[in-house]
Amino acid sequence: MPSLPQGLAASAARGAGRLSQKLGRGGGTTIPGLLLNRLRPEATAEMALAVPGGVVLLSGTNGKTTTARLVRAALDASGTRVVANTAGSNLERGVATALLNSEGAELALFEVDEAALPRLMAQTRPRVVTLMNLFRDQLDRYGELEHLVDRWRDAVAELDPAATVIYNADDPAVAEIAARHPNSVSYGIEDPRVGRDRLPHAADTTECRHCGASLHYEMVTIAHLGRWSCSECGLARVQPDVRATRVELHGLDGQRLAIATPQGPIELSLRLPGMHNSYNALAATATAVALNLAPETIGPALAKREAAFGRAERTQIGKVKVTTLLAKNPAGANENIRTMLLEDHPLHLLVLLNDRTADGQDVSWIWDVDYELLLDGGRLASLTVSGDRAYDMALRFRYAGLEPDRLSVVPSVPAALNAALQSSSPTGDLYVLPTYTALLEFQAVLADRGLVPSFWEDR
Amino acid sequence: MSTGQPAVRLCHLYPDHLNIYADRGNIAVFQRRLEWRVLSLEVVEVGLGDPIPSDCHLYYLGGGQDRDQMLVAEDLVQKADPLRHAAHDGAVVLGVCGGYQLLGHGYSDADGRRMPGIGLLDLETTAGSSRLIGDVVLDVTLGGQTRTVVGYENHAGRTHLGGGCTPLGHVRRGHGNNGDDGCEGAVAGRCLGTYLHGPLLPKNPWMADTLLGWALEHAGFGVDLEPLDDELEAAAHGAAATRAGRRR
Numbered sequence: 001m002p003s004l005p006q007g008l009a010a011s012a013a014r015g016a017g018r019l020s021q022k023l024g025r026g027g028g029t030t031i032p033g034l035l036l037n038r039l040r041p042e043a044t045a046e047m048a049l050a051v052p053g054g055v056v057l058l059s060g061t062n063g064k065t066t067t068a069r070l071v072r073a074a075l076d077a078s079g080t081r082v083v084a085n086t087a088g089s090n091l092e093r094g095v096a097t098a099l100l101n102s103e104g105a106e107l108a109l110f111e112v113d114e115a116a117l118p119r120l121m122a123q124t125r126p127r128v129v130t131l132m133n134l135f136r137d138q139l140d141r142y143g144e145l146e147h148l149v150d151r152w153r154d155a156v157a158e159l160d161p162a163a164t165v166i167y168n169a170d171d172p173a174v175a176e177i178a179a180r181h182p183n184s185v186s187y188g189i190e191d192p193r194v195g196r197d198r199l200p201h202a203a204d205t206t207e208c209r210h211c212g213a214s215l216h217y218e219m220v221t222i223a224h225l226g227r228w229s230c231s232e233c234g235l236a237r238v239q240p241d242v243r244a245t246r247v248e249l250h251g252l253d254g255q256r257l258a259i260a261t262p263q264g265p266i267e268l269s270l271r272l273p274g275m276h277n278s279y280n281a282l283a284a285t286a287t288a289v290a291l292n293l294a295p296e297t298i299g300p301a302l303a304k305r306e307a308a309f310g311r312a313e314r315t316q317i318g319k320v321k322v323t324t325l326l327a328k329n330p331a332g333a334n335e336n337i338r339t340m341l342l343e344d345h346p347l348h349l350l351v352l353l354n355d356r357t358a359d360g361q362d363v364s365w366i367w368d369v370d371y372e373l374l375l376d377g378g379r380l381a382s383l384t385v386s387g388d389r390a391y392d393m394a395l396r397f398r399y400a401g402l403e404p405d406r407l408s409v410v411p412s413v414p415a416a417l418n419a420a421l422q423s424s425s426p427t428g429d430l431y432v433l434p435t436y437t438a439l440l441e442f443q444a445v446l447a448d449r450g451l452v453p454s455f456w457e458d459r
Numbered sequence: 460m461s462t463g464q465p466a467v468r469l470c471h472l473y474p475d476h477l478n479i480y481a482d483r484g485n486i487a488v489f490q491r492r493l494e495w496r497v498l499s500l501e502v503v504e505v506g507l508g509d510p511i512p513s514d515c516h517l518y519y520l521g522g523g524q525d526r527d528q529m530l531v532a533e534d535l536v537q538k539a540d541p542l543r544h545a546a547h548d549g550a551v552v553l554g555v556c557g558g559y560q561l562l563g564h565g566y567s568d569a570d571g572r573r574m575p576g577i578g579l580l581d582l583e584t585t586a587g588s589s590r591l592i593g594d595v596v597l598d599v600t601l602g603g604q605t606r607t608v609v610g611y612e613n614h615a616g617r618t619h620l621g622g623g624c625t626p627l628g629h630v631r632r633g634h635g636n637n638g639d640d641g642c643e644g645a646v647a648g649r650c651l652g653t654y655l656h657g658p659l660l661p662k663n664p665w666m667a668d669t670l671l672g673w674a675l676e677h678a679g680f681g682v683d684l685e686p687l688d689d690e691l692e693a694a695a696h697g698a699a700a701t702r703a704g705r706r707r
């Protein structure tokens with residue numbers, strides 16, 4: 001098909017989005033962009049160029065939705081008019097759809113799927129790119145992690161030297177890629193009290209990118225993140241430009257961070273739990289600093305944000321307080337477990353495992369999660385498993401050593417929620433751990449009961 | 460939480476490098492299914508540069524990323540003799556994914572580079588242009604019994620067997636060794652290889668018990684493994700087989 005003129009292609013695509021919404025086919029967050037990319041493939045590049053303040057791209061396996069929301073909060077507080085994509089529409093079509101609505105925006109801020117990042121970097125010529133982390137995720141969809149690392153490296157090499165690369169200094173693979181770029185800002189955790197001294201099971205990056213020797217870790221924070229150095233060639237983590245000098249975790253209530261930035265210190269009270277959110281806050285702070293926002297603006301703006309969709313949401317159902325913690329890979333799931341273990345009551349869990357495209361069809365990853373920690377000391381009082389692969393999750397816990405009388409398998413999600421609410425009624429606390437599509441299903445069940453807004457209304 | 464006398468000694472080869480396809484799950488199945496019968500498993504971990512003991516009863520090789528598998532291959536071919544001797548004497552060897560390829564003669568990639576294997580199984584692997592991915596259902600005959608085995612495959616390699624081994628199973632759903640000949644995995648004596656992960660053993664407890672039975676026999680225990688309550692395993696097996704049928 002020949003490329004249509006821009007105005008015509010754009011209005012046809014917008015019309016398709018409105019039609020889709022009218023037909024009740026969802027929020028129209030991707031259909032217009034999908035159509036636009038067919039009608040006029042160069043449209044994304046043209047629309048990106050027309051945004052006066054330029055484009056900011058954020059990518060990584062974990063935390064991009066939360067981080068984009070934190071950056072958005074800081075930009076909103078500074079009075080900048082921003083166009084952004086919404087959670088779940090982070091491929092080319094989602095970015096194109098958002099750009100269709102970019103009139104009047106001063107800046108574009110997009111969270112981007114890690115496999116789509118190289119193509120979107122080439123198309124949108126970003127002013128700032130934030131590279132957060134690379135964990136093994138959905139092997140069947142992305143092929144192997146190594147391949148993704150190589151594609152990111154090539155994309156950074158092609159980037160305009162004047163563009164700023166923000167990167168996580170604690171992730172050796174990401175740091176090695178980003179440090180080659182002439183204009184970069186690093187971030188990381190400096191507080192030694194929150195680290196551990198050894199890598200968890202099946203950590204992803206344990207060899208030096210230069211010489212192949214084993215990396216040495218002075219401190220491990222999450223998965224393969226931490227204070228690393230190569231024992232052979234001397235390649236090592238740099239001291240980050242934006243760094244958390246103090247991390248105080250307060251269970252599910254949130255945390256306090258002392259952050260040093262080149263523009264001055266920030267004392268941050270964050271309403272998001274866990275060290276993965278410490279990293280998200282650091283990524284957001286580094287990105288905001290690179291966009292010339294002042295520390296006095298950034299701190300209060302970040303402090304106001306609640307968790308992004310499905311990441312540590314709390315809902316009251318009858319007498320039970322339900323906390324939802326999304327996890328779609330071992331690093332995220334392990335972090336959720338650490339956060340739950342900071343609570344002092346017995347744990348009642350509802351684990352929802354799906355294996356659809358957005359979850360990854362290979363559920364092997366659940367065996368790399370340290371669910372055993374929940375069984376130590378009898379902390380796990382009851383477990384209900386559900387979703388397309390409920391039985392796989394049941395076997396994961398059976399072979400972790402869970403007694404059969406604490407385990408229920410209920411494949412239907414609404415029935416599983418009822419069973420889990422019943423089990424947890426003595427203490428009044430239930431933790432729901434879904435994969436991505438299972439979260440959507442779970443939220444739909446809650447919406448049916450009038451408890452949360454539906455997905456595309458989430459901002 | 461180990462109970463009972465150490466009955467089976469398992470050598471886990473390269474746990475730091477070959478571990479990405481839920482290999483930990485297969486080890487856990489061996490361990491728990493012995494413990495539930497008041498026997499126990501001793502695990503000997505062997506990494507890069509460590510010598511391989513020849514006195515284990517069960518040897519396990521899992522799957523890794525390309526770069527890790529290459530590192531391992533160079534190390535393994537130099538020190539595989541004790542493993543060959545143990546296999547010859549009746550020890551059980553199980554290779555999954557990359558571990559399966561390493562048990563063969565070698566792997567040739569698209570650029571003609573060759574990664575050596577140790578030749579315990581008479582098979583050859585070459586890189587294909589696409590990955591073979593999805594749910595798998597097999598008919599497997601082991602120890603005189605034929606059963607259904609379920610799992611998940613994700614591999615670029617195309618494996619072809621020579622005359623020195625037979626297929627582990629015949630494909631009912633999925634791709635198998637190469638997507639062409641309807642065969643999956645390989646067996647020669649007590650040495651087995653397969654692309655099935657997910658992991659392999661939790662949903663196929665019969666296979667786990669067959670391998671444990673052989674390992675116990677090699678260890679000199681004349682025990683028959685008493686049956687366990689495998690209701691959950693059977694339900695998981697059935698659900699996986701049904702889903703594989705639907706996805707086709």
Ligand SMILES: [Zn+2]
Pocket residue numbers: 208209210211212213230231232233234235
């Ligand atoms: Zn090095």
